[in-house]
Amino acid sequence: MELRILYDDLQLNGFDIGGGPYFFYEGIPFTGTIVEYYNGGGIRCEEEVKDGHKDGAQREYYEDGKKKTEGFEQYNSPYGFFREWNESGDLTSQYYFGPKPNFNGTLRKKILAIDIYYLEDAAKAVGALFYWDDVIAAQTISLGVDNIEPYVPGEFYKRELPCILKVIEQADLEQIDLIIVDGNVYIDNEGSYGLGGKLWEALGGKIPVIGVAKTFFKNTEEKVIPVERGQSKNPLYVSAIGMDTLEASELIKSMKGEHRMPDILKYVDTLTKEA
Template identity: 35%
Template sequence: MKLAVAVLFDSTQARAAAVAFDAWDAAEATKTFVSHITHVEKAPRGALDLRELPCVMQLLREHDLEPELILMDGFVHLDADETPGLGLHLYQALGGKVPVIGVSKKGLPGLSTQFEVMREEETPPLLVTCAGIDIGAAKARLRAMHGRKRVPTLMKLATRLAKNKD
């Protein structure tokens, strides 16, 4: 089982959501999971924002999830020199056993075109960084994901679940 995860913050609380899928081209989730985090500290000024890390870890523990791979919105590395981002911290927190693919719609100055993935013509590329999986394989899998738009369907679903307050 692979997971697409998303975390949404609301003041001092958060919602972490995960969408489970088996095939990279799956149009629908095999199962979904949501966790409510009742207290989240503010991100320290000038430091890497790691508030999502304990939220994702709680989601995995709460639902007893052991994914073979995690797909997240954000960066695993912040530049080509592999400066650690949230995704690398997640990879390390999972003992380096679960590959993490970070996908972002926004670029960072230290990321060259080798990290870009085009999913739709005439739209800006997505940026992909990863740990525990080859960058070429990560890009190919992201390209294979369902959805005609820039962001894959299952990543959009994870975000919607994290935003849903019901």
């Protein structure tokens, strides 16, 4: 059963790597929810904690029980959406802080963006490893692939997926948090897998995949979110599997670059076409 403890009943034992308090209860790092109440008995706030660190939802409430704010933290670092409501229950503000921090104390995992360029029966495959706040890639993988499958309408993944997997073979999957592909995760509103879904499946569903398509694939409007960047009114079409699609769209929107295509994704596209 989850422990729900008053703030005053906890002990503080230094600070975590994010600079926030390190909570102990009865001599051990606390796991559970910290709660505070109004004088009338209604809950004022609750904060989820794991192993002594804030980890999860952090919520405030009005005296009548309506939610006032909700955000998420890990190691005192906010992530995901922070939302605020007025006393009538209307959402008044929303801000996206980015993905959940990917460290176990010190480790940050990278994102891998992959693109493929075809030359008759051969292809050039390029992958860029980077962090979300990077302007340039931290590492680039480039390789040639011979004897690729011929193009078959509706089965493009059979041609591209083997090339993508060869790039992934050159990367350390233990150090990767997410993969971005040039294409669609789904090919219809029923959830049939496109390239991104097939990749996620091939990797055993262990790593989320974001699809970033330059053109709209009909009958996928329920599975994609159009994302406008820079001054362009021509959106990118973002889909995702293994993570929330809205979060994926916000991540692509917030990537570095002033144009329609994020700088690193444009960089990968350019490298595939270089001799």
